[in-house]
Amino acid sequence: MSNDSLDASGISGLVIDNLSVTQLSPAASTQPLGATLCGYEILGMNLSAETSSRVNSRSTAWWLRATLCFASGLIAAPLTILTHELGHFLAGLAFNHPGVVIHYGSVTSDAAKAGYPSWQLAIVAAAGPLVTCATVILCCYLVARYRPHPLVVAVGLFAPLKFSVGLVFIYYWLSGVRNSSPNFDEFNVAKQAGISAFIPILIGVAVLVGGWFCVIRSIPRGNRILDLATSIVGAVIGLALYGAIIGPRLLP
Numbered sequence: 001m002s003n004d005s006l007d008a009s010g011i012s013g014l015v016i017d018n019l020s021v022t023q024l025s026p027a028a029s030t031q032p033l034g035a036t037l038c039g040y041e042i043l044g045m046n047l048s049a050e051t052s053s054r055v056n057s058r059s060t061a062w063w064l065r066a067t068l069c070f071a072s073g074l075i076a077a078p079l080t081i082l083t084h085e086l087g088h089f090l091a092g093l094a095f096n097h098p099g100v101v102i103h104y105g106s107v108t109s110d111a112a113k114a115g116y117p118s119w120q121l122a123i124v125a126a127a128g129p130l131v132t133c134a135t136v137i138l139c140c141y142l143v144a145r146y147r148p149h150p151l152v153v154a155v156g157l158f159a160p161l162k163f164s165v166g167l168v169f170i171y172y173w174l175s176g177v178r179n180s181s182p183n184f185d186e187f188n189v190a191k192q193a194g195i196s197a198f199i200p201i202l203i204g205v206a207v208l209v210g211g212w213f214c215v216i217r218s219i220p221r222g223n224r225i226l227d228l229a230t231s232i233v234g235a236v237i238g239l240a241l242y243g244a245i246i247g248p249r250l251l252p
Contacts, residue, residue, distance in 0.1 A: 065223065066230045068150040073234025076154035078242035080135065081105060084162065087131030091124040104247030122192035129185050129204060135159045136211035143218035154231045156215035163204030170201065 088107040092100035099110035139156030165184045186200035
C-alpha cells in the first residue's frame with residue numbers, strides 16, 4: 001500500500017510498506033549537474049588557453065635565445081681581436097716605442113730596429129696574450145658567479161681561440177717539421193725572453209682548454225647545442241665582416 005505526500009520543501013515522499021523513500025524533484029537535481037558540466041567546459045577552455053600560451057612562450061624564448069647568441073657571437077669576434085691588439089698597443093706606448101701603430105689585426109712598431117731592450121719587446125709581445133688570459137678568466141668567473149649570459153659565453157669561447165696556434169706549432173714540432181722563426185705571440189715572447197717556446201705555448205693551451213671547459217659547462221644542457229651553434233655561426237660571420245670590411249676601414 002502506498003501513499004503520496006508533498007511537504008513544504010518540495011520533496012515528494014513515497015511511502016511503501018511504512019518505508020519512506022525521498023526523491024529529488026527534477027528541477028532540484030538538474031541544475032547542479034548543468035552547472036558542473038558548465039564548470040568543466042570553462043576549466044577545459046582555461047587549460048587549453050594555458051597550454052597554448054606555454055607553447056607560444058617556448059617558441060618565442062627559443063627564437064629570442066638563438067638571436068641573442070648569434071648577435072653575441074657577431075660582436076665577440078671583433079671585440080676580442082681589438083682588446084688583444086690593444087694590449088700590444090698600450091704596452092708599446094707605455095715604453096714610448098717609436099712608430100707604434102695599431103691595425104685591425106696587428107700592431108707594428110720600430111722598437112726592434114731602434115735597438116730597444118729585449119725585455120721590453122718581450123713584455124709588448126706578451127701584453128696581448130695577457131689581456132686574452134684576463135678576458136677568459138673574467139668570463140669564467142662571471143658564468144660561475146652569475147649566469148651564462150650569451151655575450152659572456154661568446155667572448156669566453158672566441159677570445160682564447162688565438163692560443164690554438166700553439167697547438168699547430170706543437171703538432172708540426174712532433175712531426176719533425178721545424179720552423180726557425182714562426183710569427184705568433186707566444187713564440188715571440190719566448191724568443192725575446194730567452195726561454196723555451198713551450199712555456200708560453202702550454203700556458204696558452206691551458207687557458208684555451210680550461211676556458212672552453214668552464215664556459216661550455218656553464219650552459220644548461222638543454223640549451224647547449226643551440227647556444228654553441230648560433231654563437232659559432234655569429235662569430236664566423238662577425239670575423240668575416242670585420243676582416244674584410246669593417247676592420248680595414250676602421251684600422252687599416
